[in-house]
Amino acid sequence: MVKLNVLTAIAAWASVSAAHYLDGNCPRGDDDLKTLGKKLSSCAKVYFPGSTGFKNATTRWSVLEEPTVNVVVVPCTENDVVETVKYSNKKDLPFLTYNGVHGALVSLGKMTHGVGISMSKLSSVEVAKDGKTATIGGGTMSKIVTDELWAAGKQTVTGTCECVSLLGPALGGGHGWLQGRHGLVADQFVSMRVVLADGTLTTIDSNSDLWWAMKGAGHNFGIVTSLTSKIYDIEHTNWAIETIIFSGDKVEAVYQAANEYLVKNGTQPADLSNWSYWMNDAESDPNNPVIVFYIIQEGVDTVDSVYTQPFHDIGYLSKTPQSGTYKDLATWTSIAVDSPPCQKLGYANPRFPIYLETYNVAAQKKAWDIYAPAVRGSSAFNNSIFMFEGYPVQGVHNIPAESAAFAFRSENLLAAPMINYMPTGDDVASKAADLGNQLRDVLSAATGREDFRAYINYAYGSETSEQIYGAEKWRQDRLHALKKQYDPQGKFSFYAPIA
Template identity: 80%
Template structure:
């Protein structure tokens, strides 16, 4: 393996940038980079707490490996780091929330990490119509910063992920029924291209189309200006309804009939569900946890909940609060288990659906439930079904962005969690995840399955994550060849 190494003497030469630790063995001398960085930049070497903090990932499956991490203090620090990596012919990889879990990241076996963790500003424009965000800002920071000013926007749902990580792949969120995807809120962005050029990309730019759905392949976004909106509803409510597995068919038939309604789900309604072990609900068997979320109310309307009550759940838990409570209610808040870096491999196998195919849901349950039950190595797994309102997504022309799957209404993904013990268990997990996805895919009637890039396993084809239309693939390849001909930005869901 080719190794990037750094002289220990950098500590005294780095022009004011903070170097933590000694990156020893002097194959490559990085003192020139140190001199070009701002005084607020930081450089972390392996074996230090700073290096560990910015490189520890949510999923340990096929982790990327780097030999030094630069934490830019300014946008220009990103420019200088990319230029230097290119000059020394070593790969580079950008980090935000370190939640990316595609196995393609494992192809990064040495090089420079670029952590955007110091670029986390939220600045609201004087007219209150837009906000400019630092490239490393986290979703919760955006939500909290805007909420304090009476504003909101579409962000990813999970509090511990970055804003831009999901956004560059399209990005689903609670408010998409009104405003579209996270990427649909972009107004302009500063982007460091593969050659180290800093450029502003907006609706007049050739790259604008590509950045909204395939942006990971085209540059490092150091800041982005987005549309924001007045808070329309402070009140939100949820019912968490837990069922035994024998109700699987009735649950998803009701979801089709009373919630999704052939893609016309009301903009104020969201339905989610998890298939998971929950010892409090059933100590011996997995259960189905079904969420019905509604905005603008203190209790979810019974027109939506009664059909599910009539099925005969194990428990019903109604709650009320604000938009800021949604992540905690659905167990994806900062302090929730899924947001902790616990050393698990967490591969996902996503597929978009137009509606639930009830027989396929039953078939998948009958395979999934015994696979995660009891002392199984996969007993921390979660099968996720995300049913956002899709009106705002449908309203935007499908050919206007690189995100290709605007006609879909549901996102399903088994997430097979396990403590890695070797290749045999890794293969078993992948086989289970792919088997479950294939069951749902066969029921769609589509020739090819359609996968959400931000949940992808990493072995999906370009057609499966960027759309199968020939013109889409050609446009992406042409842009890739023009802006990144050497494939420097190709570790995360590469265009091939």
């Protein structure tokens, strides 16, 4: 049961239950670590390098600029989080919270040692008796939230990808299929339990000055051990999608049609989403990347032809209509738990996000002409995709921009090249960054703005604070004031830090 070397265990963990650790290279003679072990709950775990538990907890979706930790604590209670933060502070060790380990910002690589806090055991969904809210554990994955609520006849806004946590995207705003009706994931917050940088456990809600910051910049301020969220009765159980695949020469026609029939300057119906991927797909074209375009509609068994026919008229390589429920959306769009993007295969996956108000057709063509030759054939980047996410936006637009740290409510579209490659040295990493930035710059130039606006949860990590948190002076001043008040030593400074 316990594989840790007996002598090492005695030196560092005398008087500590075996339930607190597995095999690995435990440091000798750390009395503070021994004290921490005594304070942890009986179901908590502590993993060291060399153990399977450590590897499972620290293996990330993207291996570019990974954080380095020397120990991983897996809390079983919120007090375990408190004690781990207090231990880290006493030892002057940096700490980093892990959920779905899908964060890919290069700023994470600045953590070169310290304590990882894996939230995987803090997974739960409890629906309130009145059916209006649910309390969700801080480490609960989005799929679990969706499935548990669905079984209760309820749903809420979550991130679209099944294998990420609810809280990870939510603290950066959080886009989702239901945002046209209810707003962002962060807009569902009712209250939360948070461990602050000094190890204090507190409950915050709309009466707290920190509430505003947690809704869009929350990664900078605390560890959420549980969240109480708004939930809703399921309005429609049926959903439909049509997947239409186009050759690259149709890029201008496709996005012109998307502007005219779907996006409509931000008036896209609340029951409608448009997504697309630029990617290699050998079945559709063995030699060239293609455009995979999704039209998704709620409350129908077949997507209305008023939306699909204009795309049929363009001329397609294939089209595939499907019907099912909300729970099928992740599979249809290839972001389910068993889909390739949810696997940890040793690739680097940097993204370069930008918000848009509309598709600039000329810029889409220019970007395609850069993207296609860069990923074609035996290129090191031939698994790279360019993502375009067009959710309904009424629920996001309807909430005042000043109500939360999330700054980009006026936007209608989210685009992001994801440059996938197997890391083989600095040269390929540099070329990947150049390609990603070049593609983003093309779209940025077409907006006519002085600077681009980036989604924090897709950020590369080199973006400025203004680019991910908004350029308004009052926003920056408020964020910096709260950071100084709640985290003056910068304990939370590895994921999109406020700078």
